[in-house]
Amino acid sequence: MTDDSKLRALKAFLRAYAILSLILFVGLMIGFVARAPILDPGGAWHVLIWDRVTDPVPPMLFAIYIVWSIFIYRAARDPLAHKMFLDFTAWANVAHGIAMVPQVSHRHPVGAVTRHRDRLPAAVVITTRELLT
Numbered sequence: 001m002t003d004d005s006k007l008r009a010l011k012a013f014l015r016a017y018a019i020l021s022l023i024l025f026v027g028l029m030i031g032f033v034a035r036a037p038i039l040d041p042g043g044a045w046h047v048l049i050w051d052r053v054t055d056p057v058p059p060m061l062f063a064i065y066i067v068w069s070i071f072i073y074r075a076a077r078d079p080l081a082h083k084m085f086l087d088f089t090a091w092a093n094v095a096h097g098i099a100m101v102p103q104v105s106h107r108h109p110v111g112a113v114t115r116h117r118d119r120l121p122a123a124v125v126i127t128t129r130e131l132l133t
Contacts, residue, residue, distance in 0.1 A: 007079065014076035014086075021069040029062040 001009075028048060031039045035054065038045045051058050072089060075082035 010079050011076045014072055014079060018069045018073035018076065021065060021072070025062045025065040025069065029059060029066065032059045032062065 028039070030036075031045075032049075036045075037043055039049050040046060049058050068089070071085065075085055079086060
């Protein structure tokens, strides 16, 4: 695989990751604004949020992730020029995953896998970026 094809693959991955993250977090934000019962305890999608739809923290985090996703999409145009941002993104997601380990072991382990599945590709960004440098 040439450097050019690696770069194209990284760009495609970043765009897909950003679009999927936008779909997830915009959907959750809409669910919170609408106070969708499906997100509350006992609801089928409660494992995605862990909090009640009346809590103030999740919408603030959704807003951050929505903006972050937009910037990931923009960084996909030229990943090498946005290397520091992508490094920060990858390591912030790794740190978040590590910080959540004690939380999930006490709350609901099945929800942990569902909630943090969108963070797993961050490790791929680190690996792919290292191949390009």
